[in-house]
Amino acid sequence: MPDVDVLVVGAGPAGAVAAWHAKQAAPGLDVVVLERDRAIGAPVRCAEGVGDAGLREFANPDGADWVSRRITDVIFQAPDDTEVVLANCGLGWILDRTRFDAFLAAQAAAEGATVLVGAEATAMARNGDQRWHVRVKERGRDDVYRARVVIGADGVETMVGRWAGLDTRVPARDMESCAQYVLQGIDFNPDAIYLQFSNAIAPGGYAWIFPKGVGVANVGLGVVALKSDGRNARQYLDDWVTRRFPGGTRTGYTVGGVIVHTTIKKTYADGVLVAGDAAHMINPLSGGGITNAMKAGRLAGKTAAAAICAGDTSERRLAAYHHAWMELLGDDHLKYYRIKQALEGVDDASFNKLARSVNNIAPGKRTIGRVFTHALIRHPQLIPVAARFFV
Numbered sequence: 001m002p003d004v005d006v007l008v009v010g011a012g013p014a015g016a017v018a019a020w021h022a023k024q025a026a027p028g029l030d031v032v033v034l035e036r037d038r039a040i041g042a043p044v045r046c047a048e049g050v051g052d053a054g055l056r057e058f059a060n061p062d063g064a065d066w067v068s069r070r071i072t073d074v075i076f077q078a079p080d081d082t083e084v085v086l087a088n089c090g091l092g093w094i095l096d097r098t099r100f101d102a103f104l105a106a107q108a109a110a111e112g113a114t115v116l117v118g119a120e121a122t123a124m125a126r127n128g129d130q131r132w133h134v135r136v137k138e139r140g141r142d143d144v145y146r147a148r149v150v151i152g153a154d155g156v157e158t159m160v161g162r163w164a165g166l167d168t169r170v171p172a173r174d175m176e177s178c179a180q181y182v183l184q185g186i187d188f189n190p191d192a193i194y195l196q197f198s199n200a201i202a203p204g205g206y207a208w209i210f211p212k213g214v215g216v217a218n219v220g221l222g223v224v225a226l227k228s229d230g231r232n233a234r235q236y237l238d239d240w241v242t243r244r245f246p247g248g249t250r251t252g253y254t255v256g257g258v259i260v261h262t263t264i265k266k267t268y269a270d271g272v273l274v275a276g277d278a279a280h281m282i283n284p285l286s287g288g289g290i291t292n293a294m295k296a297g298r299l300a301g302k303t304a305a306a307a308i309c310a311g312d313t314s315e316r317r318l319a320a321y322h323h324a325w326m327e328l329l330g331d332d333h334l335k336y337y338r339i340k341q342a343l344e345g346v347d348d349a350s351f352n353k354l355a356r357s358v359n360n361i362a363p364g365k366r367t368i369g370r371v372f373t374h375a376l377i378r379h380p381q382l383i384p385v386a387a388r389f390f391v
């Protein structure tokens, strides 16, 4: 029975960074990362967009082979296709997640963590020895790992949280089903991401074009099933893509769920921490979760290492992780969630009017702040939300 200090379940951004930082904080600990898929980072279930500042806390994107594209502009599209261009409004990147996730796992390995692919945690239970016994299926064999701390970084379909007795349920209104094609041979600005908001195109979510290169992009959308007219995400996507890019070649397809909720009430238990999508740590307004997962992974790794070194892995001690996360981003997500709810009340006709009036602002003066102020003037119902957000 392998005996380890930290067992990380899942080698996405949360898990890889958790292992990396646990080893960095306490190099003497045995840290093992399990990844159920045969290759880290594949298949890609992501549009792969990240902001510059958050990314740089973990890695330097300049010249990195895990970057697909540098982004400078954001183009908002109204339901009637009116475009609001925000040029040079901040730097972002489109990653190549097959390489990026592997890069993060290699960082963990370089610190001394063991990374296992094709290894799936299938159950876990706590025995009288203050360890979690985790059943792991690898190459047709069943092993049981004994671990002082298990970090559940197992994504939206998390089981670790449930096995530890945490409430990881998602209200149906806060679960977006996403579908995405990689489209080749299409015409768009390759330095911009496009976001289109429309109840007809993507009810409860939005549609996106994230450039992977000139003429090639991740083109997808997310819908909340409760708000759909009976079509699923792929059917909405097919309709949108057929209209927008009739000549585009579909060279990739993916589906996935995005939890646009707030952090689960409790992210820890005796000897357990959950991080990233598994703990609903996605920005509920944007649906972005890569950087959040890395930040949570860093906190989880450091907290686990310190707890083991202090000989106390009780939930009382591990609660520090939850408080640190809420202070870092979790409390902000509560505010973003309220804004998301307020935006749900804006109909397509209002979005169209808003886009046209925002375009009266000179392009050089069009900042996110000015666009937001404009939106408040046109939609006073957003003012109480904005007040709560900024105060």
Ligand SMILES: Cc1cc2nc3c(=O)[nH]c(=O)nc-3n(C[C@H](O)[C@H](O)[C@H](O)COP(=O)(O)OP(=O)(O)OC[C@H]3O[C@@H](n4cnc5c(N)ncnc54)[C@H](O)[C@@H]3O)c2cc1C
Binding pocket: 009, 010, 011, 012, 013, 014, 015, 034, 035, 036, 037, 041, 045, 046, 047, 048, 049, 050, 119, 120, 121, 122, 153, 154, 155, 156, 159, 178, 179, 180, 220, 255, 256, 257, 258, 275, 276, 277, 278, 282, 287, 288, 289, 290, 291, 293
């Ligand atoms: C269509 C789509 C588009 C998105 N676009 C963006 C975007 O542009 N920008 C952004 O920031 N975010 C985006 N997201 C969200 C982003 O992908 C996630 O927030 C991010 O990947 C979360 O990282 P994670 O490490 O928590 O989980 P994941 O990346 O999901 O990693 C979890 C890992 O755990 C493994 N695993 C699960 N169960 C087990 C088990 N029992 N044993 C072993 N391994 C297991 C999985 O195979 C997986 O590799 C998108 C999501 C979707 C679905």
